[in-house]
Amino acid sequence: MDSFPDDDDRQFAFTLARGLEILRCFLPGVAALGNKDFVERTGLSKATVSRLAYTLTELGYLRHDKVARNYRLGGGVLSMGYPLLASMRIRQIARPFMRELALQVRGSVSLGMRDQSNMVYIECCPGDKRIRARPDVGAVRPILRMAMGRAWLAAVTPQEREVALNRLRIAVPDQWQLYGAQVQQALHDYQQAGVCFSYGDMQKNAYGVAAPLCAQIDAETLVFNCAVPAQSAQGRRLIDDIAPRLLTMVSNVEIAAGLR
Structure with missing residues (x-):
């Protein structure tokens, strides 16, 4: 807790x-x-x-x-939760773009927001069946273990990030011990490329790449995540192919939503 x-x-x-x-x-x-x-x-x-x-x-x-x-x-x-989901117009805007990317990369594309030490999924486009335990709307996953959570930490202000990291160190010390180094690497990756990665940290058979929206929606920092089977992302495909596709999708969603 x-x-x-x-x-x-x-x-x-x-x-x-x-x-x-x-x-x-x-x-x-x-x-x-x-x-x-x-x-x-x-x-x-x-x-x-x-x-x-x-x-x-x-x-x-x-x-x-x-x-x-x-x-x-x-x-x-x-x-209690339905009014929040229903008021998030970004879900309807993003859905066709997410579905298109999921088909292109044969992966799963999701949209999430932070809930204490977790990320909660607010929209999901299922992809490759080889990814087990594909999330549904409302599912929660640990921030520190997933690309989506790491991208959230990278996207918020330094002050908000420090508060969140301090709370995570206290709330989930075991996870911090295991994944703290990956989080620091993800912050570096975000500065360099605008995305964060997870190489089997959430599921051994799945790699993930995530990128946030350029602006908050209703005071929330929202993050898109693309997960693909590990065997299909060997070499530099995750970096050279899937990450650029995700960034293009996020940019298209931002334009459609009037954020840029």
Whole structure:
């Protein structure tokens, strides 16, 4: 879990934050959780977890199975996210360009935004079936392990980047230990070529290249990612062929969206 601000931050609603942390305990493949699971994942007391789970159930964000004595996410969670997706006109603008690139390179092209220590996918054009676990809209992946996350770090202001990196070092120290050097290389790559890479760090059989939009959309830095099977990106194809195609696609989206 990402760390909370200091206790003396009077503007921060800790009870609300703890309730949201309960909802964040659910991950793909983890459909049902009990109070014991919430305690283990959040570090909160049993009494606090019980109170928060009850409240979230009453509000429709959780569903309680009295027989199995566990909780599942409720429809309230899904309905909260839809207005955000529906308001993102950039998704409709980018979709045909993304689909065209996915067909050209026989890969998967996605658009994402940051969510704490992860990137969340807001549009996806599936590509080559050899890439396992192809993401869907709403899927989250660790920032440090993927080209998309590294491109987000490269695109934001130095101050925003430093704050994010400090939080990542605290929230996911194991990932920082493993991928910190690749992140620094990605920042260098972005300065040189305008893109960031991942060579099997997210999936062993997939290479990725990512580039951000030139301007924020609704105060969000959005990033396009192109993933291709590792065996099809041998040699310098990822650098010399796929990366330029991705940059051209991003430029076309920016023009279509009136960003340049």
